Amino acid sequence: MCSYRYSRLLGFFIFLLASLNVWADTPLYFVFDIDDTLARWVRPAESSLGNVTSSINDHRYRILDGAGEAIQALLTRAPNAKIVFYSGGPRDRNLELLSQLILPDGRRAIDIATKVLSRNDIVDEKSLPTGLAAWNELDRTPPSELHYDLRRHGRKDLLKAAPDLQNIVMIEDRLGYAYPGQEKNLLWVGTPPPSHPESFSETRLSRKAYIQYRNKLTRMVGLVDKALEVSKQEQIPLPDVLWKLQWHPAESGKLTYNTALLTDASIYRRGARLLAKTGSARYQFVTPQSEQNPKCLIPILRLLRQ
Numbered sequence: 001m002c003s004y005r006y007s008r009l010l011g012f013f014i015f016l017l018a019s020l021n022v023w024a025d026t027p028l029y030f031v032f033d034i035d036d037t038l039a040r041w042v043r044p045a046e047s048s049l050g051n052v053t054s055s056i057n058d059h060r061y062r063i064l065d066g067a068g069e070a071i072q073a074l075l076t077r078a079p080n081a082k083i084v085f086y087s088g089g090p091r092d093r094n095l096e097l098l099s100q101l102i103l104p105d106g107r108r109a110i111d112i113a114t115k116v117l118s119r120n121d122i123v124d125e126k127s128l129p130t131g132l133a134a135w136n137e138l139d140r141t142p143p144s145e146l147h148y149d150l151r152r153h154g155r156k157d158l159l160k161a162a163p164d165l166q167n168i169v170m171i172e173d174r175l176g177y178a179y180p181g182q183e184k185n186l187l188w189v190g191t192p193p194p195s196h197p198e199s200f201s202e203t204r205l206s207r208k209a210y211i212q213y214r215n216k217l218t219r220m221v222g223l224v225d226k227a228l229e230v231s232k233q234e235q236i237p238l239p240d241v242l243w244k245l246q247w248h249p250a251e252s253g254k255l256t257y258n259t260a261l262l263t264d265a266s267i268y269r270r271g272a273r274l275l276a277k278t279g280s281a282r283y284q285f286v287t288p289q290s291e292q293n294p295k296c297l298i299p300i301l302r303l304l305r306q
């Protein structure tokens with residue numbers, strides 16, 4: 001009798017906790033790649049003007065558009081967010097680079113990092129489990145950059161970053177780094193062009209490709225914002241939402257990247273709003289037009305469809 005009463009009490013207590021949304025505090029880990037996601041080694045032929053680090057192991061790095069803003073925006077958008085950096089670069093290089101990546105509120109990326117994983121944490125191809133890779137289902141016909149991205153560099157095992165895959169988003173420019181069975185956690189920011197243009201006049205990229213590249217972190221934050229909304233509304237784990245948004249069955253029955261995301265103005269608008277909210281003086285949505293007139297975001301977004 002007594003134990004029955006206790007079990008009912010316990011049940012009521014659990015219900016109360018759930019109602020108060022206590023478990024909403026479960027940490028949500030954003031695992032950032034560094035090279036060509038947040039920063040880019042400045043090649044000898046490239047301009048070193050703009051937001052560029054001092055020399056680190058004889059290299060300077062361009063902090064890519066919206067990098068500090070994107071990190072701060074995610075911390076604000078999801079108050080339970082934790083930031084992990086996971087890069088194939090050497091640890092001393094990563095720590096120094098992250099100390100030079102400054103958020104709009106003045107904190108350094110290294111200050112807000114829950115963990116920094118580096119070259120020694122990359123899992124060698126030879127020690128991988130086999131037969132799990134969802135990428136086997138990927139349509140390898142166009143877009144051809146997917147071939148390039150699937151080149152193997154070793155893998156990033158997200159369980160080194162956090163204990164629960166349901167609460168991890170990996171932000172990465174190379175699909176090939178996804179650990180077998182963890183592909184759903186990946187938010188792909190797209191393949192970088194061969195050289196980084198600081199202005200439209202420096203590049204042979206089309207207007208659309210230029211906008212998509214320079215604003216990839218704006219698009220990433222917009223996509224996270226949308227995925228969090230869908231996850232909450234439909235009670236679906238975030239990695240499952242990201243998977244559904246990013247990968248669609250092609251006519252062949254295989255998976256292909258949902259390229260409509262690259263031109264979806266609503267996604268960029270969501271991201272731009274969150275990045276602007278950080279109060280950054282540096283952030284702007286970059287387009288050929290914005291380089292002359294930075295205030296006109298809405299007409300500029302129409303360019304994505306052209």
Ligand SMILES: [Mg+2]
Pocket residue numbers: 033034035036037172173174
């Ligand atoms: Mg990278």
